[in-house]
């Protein structure tokens with residue numbers, strides 16, 4: 331202890347000024363709403379009056395209150411713009427008593443005092459990157475332990491009243507995500523969850539598909555004891571957990587298969603419905619896929635020991651019994667949330683939903699109970715069975731489903747997983763140089779905003795007209811940004827709330843696009859990432875109820891390169907070229923005429939001749955702030 335530098339304050343006889351009551355007239359700031367106030371000593375600052383109001387904590391230097399002047403101004407010149415500090419409860423995540431110890435005055439005064447202390451932890455925006463959140467903390471001291479304890483209790487009581495904040499979370503960590511740093515990423519944020527008193531049950535996966543198996547087999551009763559499930563990993567890992575939950579718990583009619591669309595049959599409303607008790611796996615899957623990854627994805631869907639084989643495809647999931655016991659956990663589910671802490675190679679979902687690719691930002695948004703509604707696409711692959719019936723097999727996707735270039739890049743990149751995220755550049759270049767196109771037909775549901783576009787296209791066969799439309803339309807498009815009005819409008823759940831309702835009607839008009847495609851992409855969200863800062867589709871919103879189809883027709887390699895480079899620019903809207911079609915639609919079907927090739931559904935591979943998809947608006951809730959600047 332440095333002599334003369336430290337005052338020891340006894341818990342009972344310290345040099346404390348009387349606490350000023352909120353009613354005193356000479357108090358220069360508005361205490362009208364105050365409900366509680368104490369003199370405190372703020373570590374690194376000095377004596378302050380700490381005040382609690384309905385929605386915030388604030389503190390101000392005692393000197394400034396007593397003298398009626400702002401200590402941060404000198405001869406009328408303001409040295410520091412604000413002497414009062416406020417902290418909204420919505421930005422506070424814990425208050426903790428830390429017993430007797432040293433509290434320091436402002437650094438330049440250099441004095442320290444011993445007293446009881448407590449710490450308030452909150453978040454603040456990074457000064458350099460507005461969408462990044464950083465933890466902040468303030469330690470207050472008082473001679474009386476009960477006063478400290480009372481403040482801690484009051485703040486924690488208020489925080490506990492916030493029903494949006496999670497108390498108990500299921501966490502899955504993928505140690506193999508991205509550069510293999512999944513566990514390290516979790517370690518950087520785990521303490522923050524502890525400080526916020528959020529209980530976590532953590533599973534570090536040992537193999538691909540384990541998280542899906544756990545989520546599929548968990549009983550609804552256990553699921554209800556959690557406020558959400560958090561993935562520490564990339565988009566693919568998030569997709570695995572999403573599918574583990576939705577495959578058994580979301581019920582809906584399938585979108586029509588391409589065959590059904592071409593030869594509609596009256597089904598008297600008896601559309602095929604996803605039955606929780608029946609495995610949707612196609613028996614013809616087994617061993618048929620060429621790529622080892624495709625075989626792996628088959629395992630992902632069913633679990634290793636779930637199969638009693640039977641050629642009628644009525645395999646029972648291991649979770650079927652538990653699901654049947656209590657069927658009341660279904661999606662949409664407004665209470666249950668998903669969370670994602672980025673550790674992957676692309677992390678498009680995190681970038682689109684938080685504006686940052688930062689583990690601490692995501693962790694803090696989860697802890698504070700932020701919420702964003704997310705559309706989810708249901709992708710159905712149709713395969714002929716031995717009885718020559720089209721059998722569906724289902725996956726859900728939160729960000730993107732793509733065919734041609736997109737499927738081929740993922741297939742190729744899996745061979746180079748050891749390269750980490752760089753594998754995408756390498757595989758992308760190889761696939762680009764191959765320049766393969768695929769003969770296919772895409773049918774999509776027409777929506778109002780598309781009509782004028784299509785009408786004009788029909789009137790003129792000139793390609794430039796379409797180009798003109800692209801440019802005109804571009805100005806009408808709204809990129810998904812901070813406080814995005816489209817995402818804020820909580821009209822979600824329309825079709826999802828009532829699962830029998832599909833996002834289109836029987837009267838909907840289906841339009842077709844046929845030809846040779848370099849790629850077919852269906853984006854659920856903008857899919858912003860570090861390579862495409864505005865995403866693959868800048869105006870795709872988190873819950874707009876549309877799939878954004880990006881159809882790239884065969885074109886010279888140089889044109890395709892232009893398109894890809896264009897995406898890499900900010901405001902890289904994909905509709906600038908004649909060979910690019912962009913359609914907003916709630917559903918589409920796809921038929922390939924050549925060799926069966928590969929769809930990438932959020933990083934998972936699907937081999938398909940025939941596929942259809944539909945989007946469910948606002949089907950899930952994510953712990954995230956929504957899009958940021």
Ligand SMILES: Nc1ncnc2c1ncn2[C@@H]1O[C@H](COP(=O)(O)OP(=O)(O)OP(=O)(O)O)[C@@H](O)[C@H]1O
Pocket residue numbers: 503504505506507508509534535536537538539562563564565566567568570673674675676677678933
């Ligand atoms: N312990 C594990 N060992 C190997 N693979 C795993 C393990 N746990 C999960 N996986 C699989 O790893 C795949 C990829 O994971 P993830 O999405 O986290 O990383 P990524 O592919 O690098 O990132 P991104 O999807 O953002 O490009 C997932 O499909 C998941 O099934």
